[in-house]
Amino acid sequence: MRIAVYLAHPQGDSFNRALFEAVIDELRSRAVEVVSHDLYAEGFDPMLAAGETETVDSTLAADVQVRRYQDELAELDALIFVHPNWWGMPPAILAGWVQRVLTPAVAYKLDDAAGEPVGLLHAKRALVLNTSDTTADRERDVFGDPLHQIWAACVLPYIGVEDVRRKVFRTVTDSTEEMRTTWLHEARELAAALAADL
Secondary structure: EEEEEEEEOOOOOHHHHHHHHHHHHHHHHHOOOOOOOOEOOOOOOOOOOHHHHHOOOOOOOOHHHHHHHHHHHHHOOOEEEEEEEEOOOOOOOHHOOOHHHHHHHEEEEEEOOOEEEOOOOOOOOOEEEEEEEEOOHHHHHOOOOHHHHHHHHHHHHOOOOOEEEEEEEEEOOOOOHHHHHHHHHHHHHHHHHHOOOO
C-alpha cells in the first residue's frame, strides 16, 4: 500500500509540519509505504508555463520534478494533503502543484461525448488536513467553506477520488500545547483510518 503525503507550508516549525510528520510516522508504523513531499523544501516551482495550459491533451511534462510527481501518482492508493487555509485557498505552491501535476492524460481525461471529466488515478481516497484561524461558524456561514469546495467538489472528484475526508484544526494561533497534542493524535487516527479502509 502506497500513500503520498504532501505538505504546503514554508515554516519548518509550523503546526502544519507537526501534522505532516505525525501522519507519516503513523502510516509507517502500520507498514504503509509513504511517499512524502514537503513542497517548499523540495523547491517546487508553482508557476504554470504557457506550454502547460492545454486542457484536452497533454504531453509528458518537460520539467523533471513535475514528471516525477506525475509518475508517482499511478502507484498511489491514497493521497493526503496538509496545508493552512490562506484567504480561503491552499498556499500558492500547492495550487501550482495541482495545476502543473494533475494534468490531462495523467490525472483525468475529458469524455468526448459529454465533456465530463473521467478520473484516471488509481487512488480513490484522500485526506485533507487544514489549519485555520477562522472559526467554524464564520468559515461556514460567511465564506461557505471554500476549501471544502476546492477539494471535495472541484479537484479530487475530477481526478477520480471518490472518498474525500477533511479535518480542520482551529483556531491555531490561540491554541494551547494540550490542544495541539490532541490534534496531532486525531490526525494520526484519521491517517490510520484512511489506511485501514484501503
